[in-house]
Amino acid sequence: MQTYIALLRGINVSGQKMMKMPELLALFQSLNLKNVKTYVQSGNVVFQTEKQGATNLEEQIARAITEKFQFSVPVLVKDQTEWERVLQNNPFIINQDEDTSKLHVTLLASEPTPDRVAKINPALYLPDEFRIVKNTIYLSCPNGYGRTKLHNNFFESKLKVNATTRNWKTMQALMNLVESINS
DSSP: EEEEEEESOSSBBBBBSSSOOOHHHHHHHEEEEEEEEEEETTTTTEESSSSSHHHHHHHHHHHHHHHSSSOOOOOOEEHHHHHHHHHHHTTOOOOOTGGGGGGGEEEESOOOHHHHHHHHOGGGGGGEEEEEETTEEEEEETTTTGGGGGSSHHHHHHOOOOOEEEEEEHHHHHHHHHHHHHH
């Protein structure tokens, strides 16, 4: 069995696209996904299934959500190996004393083209900083994510790729869920 993390974008925000976690959990179970666990109300789901492609899972989950809830949401699925890579490669974590409360990760549906990346001038967004590594954007927002211009819509508009962002605490909590399922 392979362990995956599904991230749903834009649910339970400002009363829009409401989903109760027990209903979402039941939906995942109805797709024959095993050991399903949700984390907070923002659409984070850890599960296991026989190895299959993340894209296939994304489509299957998105279709089931549309049928059950009568609205569509972008779904991004990462396998455990990729999740571990994302956590290990954060360039903003230099030492164990780092203030991780200002760190976020934007996960992209695919790797952006180099020409689109080159059009974003990092100096225009200081003190906020970002690093794009393949299909992951690492963010450091000293004044908080709520004040940055480097949000999902910004990166989707500039890079022409679907995105969803999680804070560093959520990224680590999801890895802890993965580990609890695997043990």
